[in-house]
Amino acid sequence: MLRGELAPGERLPAVRVLAARLRVSAATAASAYRYLKIRGLVVAEGRGGTSVSQQPPLATRLAPPLPVGARNLAEGGPDPRLLPALDSVVAHLRLHPRMYGEPYNDARLLELAQRMFAVDGIVGGPIAIVGGALDGVERVLRARLRVGDRVGVEDPGYHLVFDLLKALGLSAVPIGLDGFGLLPGQLGQALKRGLDALILTPRAQNPTGAALDRARADELRRVIRAYPELLLIEDDHAGPIAGTPAFTLTGPGRARWAVVRSLSKWLGPDLRVAFLTGDELTSGRVEGWQRLGTGWVSNLLQQIVVALWSTGGTVSLIGKAAKTYQARRDALVRELACLGIEAYGRSGLNVWVPVAEEVVVVRSLLEAGWAVAAGERFRIRSTPAVRVSIGNLQAFEARRLAADFARCLAPRRAVYSA
Numbered sequence: 001m002l003r004g005e006l007a008p009g010e011r012l013p014a015v016r017v018l019a020a021r022l023r024v025s026a027a028t029a030a031s032a033y034r035y036l037k038i039r040g041l042v043v044a045e046g047r048g049g050t051s052v053s054q055q056p057p058l059a060t061r062l063a064p065p066l067p068v069g070a071r072n073l074a075e076g077g078p079d080p081r082l083l084p085a086l087d088s089v090v091a092h093l094r095l096h097p098r099m100y101g102e103p104y105n106d107a108r109l110l111e112l113a114q115r116m117f118a119v120d121g122i123v124g125g126p127i128a129i130v131g132g133a134l135d136g137v138e139r140v141l142r143a144r145l146r147v148g149d150r151v152g153v154e155d156p157g158y159h160l161v162f163d164l165l166k167a168l169g170l171s172a173v174p175i176g177l178d179g180f181g182l183l184p185g186q187l188g189q190a191l192k193r194g195l196d197a198l199i200l201t202p203r204a205q206n207p208t209g210a211a212l213d214r215a216r217a218d219e220l221r222r223v224i225r226a227y228p229e230l231l232l233i234e235d236d237h238a239g240p241i242a243g244t245p246a247f248t249l250t251g252p253g254r255a256r257w258a259v260v261r262s263l264s265k266w267l268g269p270d271l272r273v274a275f276l277t278g279d280e281l282t283s284g285r286v287e288g289w290q291r292l293g294t295g296w297v298s299n300l301l302q303q304i305v306v307a308l309w310s311t312g313g314t315v316s317l318i319g320k321a322a323k324t325y326q327a328r329r330d331a332l333v334r335e336l337a338c339l340g341i342e343a344y345g346r347s348g349l350n351v352w353v354p355v356a357e358e359v360v361v362v363r364s365l366l367e368a369g370w371a372v373a374a375g376e377r378f379r380i381r382s383t384p385a386v387r388v389s390i391g392n393l394q395a396f397e398a399r400r401l402a403a404d405f406a407r408c409l410a411p412r413r414a415v416y417s418a
């Protein structure tokens, strides 16, 4: 595989055949396959045998550039015009670089984080500053789990979380969801079969836009109550621009948990700053491991974040961004519905449109000038769809995009020859 001699999707020899060829026991060959599966390099398909994974867990190449002129609705990011302007803030800032031995984190930033969590009823141990939501999720997984552990994930879900689990040798257990988040029945079944951890996106779920409401959050909390040792990780990557309130399953009685709230979507992804809190041990271990690597998130960045956040106009810009994204999601879902096309997007920066053939739709939309993401990377067992990122989609473009969707989805007439 590493030498490129085995192509993605290629079948590996049966365990007994490999064992005979290499003159090792069948148990040794089987354990090698198990190891490759845990590392995400092969997939076992029961009687279908074992084949090389279609998607290696670590991407080594960037996606090819889009054709010139295509509207990029494939990235899932915020609209740069709805982020506070850095230049004017940085120009007036007097930065204080830290030295070794000084406090790692900016006290004002920790206070802002603590207040933000407390308002949403999230009260935990120490607050860590990490390099974005995904960095926080990775640190919690590394701090608390071991190779082979089973992690419940939303399906459809965030493809980088799927890749991260593979790369860490953790096993993803797909759990279905609807517009209000994980389905309690499916979560209950997964817990009965055994889960060590659960990663949940409370709002702005990527790619479906699902968001918890109070009723679903209460229901899910009841389902997990019988499993106090479950490690619960909440990935609030979009925070206040999600367009729905923050609900959490954390609270008294939960021994192992973490909530990560990123600033990427409302102050800017290039700041690479997110807040993390959790039970004492989890937060403490995350910080402990951080000291053994990068040490801390640059205090220069932390000071810029405090300045950006405290600048007059930022808070109202965040409110405006939430409303604007909501208008963009609603416009697209409404225009698609007018043409009889089902779509989901209750919160966040994406709309999820079920389709029969992802590649055909992605290609046809690209020919019409729209780049959207095929759903394949975001799915484990769920059915095909494409993801439209609405961060930069102007409400007036929604009608034309919906009409182009309708043309791509129209049944193609089959031609039979004698």
Ligand SMILES: Cc1ncc(COP(=O)(O)O)c(C=O)c1O
Residues within 6 Å of the ligand: 076, 131, 132, 133, 134, 135, 158, 201, 205, 206, 235, 237, 262, 263, 264, 269, 274
């Ligand atoms: C569910 C989810 N988690 C994490 C991230 C990454 O966030 P960050 O840039 O803060 O690492 C994203 C990005 O869109 C996401 O959709």
